[in-house]
Amino acid sequence: MTTxxxxxxxxxxxxxxxxAFLLELLALGLLAWWGYTRDIGTAGSLVLAVTAPLGAAVLWGMFAAPKARFTIPYAAQLAVKTVVFGGAALALLVLGGRLPFVWFAVTVVLNTALASYYRTRS
Structure with missing residues (x-):
């Protein structure tokens, strides 16, 4: 019985x-921004700007979202979150340098840790 x-x-x-929701949106935006700034030609950059966040959103929706399509163990959900947020953090490192990268990464880790702690207690 939970209190x-x-x-x-x-x-x-x-x-x-x-x-957490704002961080998820920011991650998708960072992936799109990173894709758009790649110097692979206009068409290639636009394709990458769409496919990078779309791929992350599909992965998230299938496995990590609160109402995910497939139920997987919690450790696997954390692995999916690590892939998506890690990709966004690396995109931010490429785009904006170390300080924004550190702020984003620390915020994501603390937010996820707090959510995980309270989710496993209830």
Whole structure:
């Protein structure tokens, strides 16, 4: 039997889930930006700008989303999140340097750790 969460904890979890959604959108945007800036010709850049975030979104929706198409073990979900967020973090490193990369990566790790901690406790 689980104990009900205090209102402050519920509010914190709601904010953390909102941040997770914003980080997911940012990851897709970073992948699109990275694809667009590749010097492979205009058509190639546009294709990569569409396919990189689309591939990440499909992977996320199939395996890592709260209502994912396929149910996989939690460790595998974390692996999918690592691939998507790791790709976005590397894209940011290429695009913006070390400091934005570090901020994004640390925020993703803390957000995911907090969500995982409370998800496994309830």
């Amino acid at each position: 009900p969460l205090r209102p402050a904890v519920r509010a914190f979890l709601l904010v953390n889930e909102g941040l």
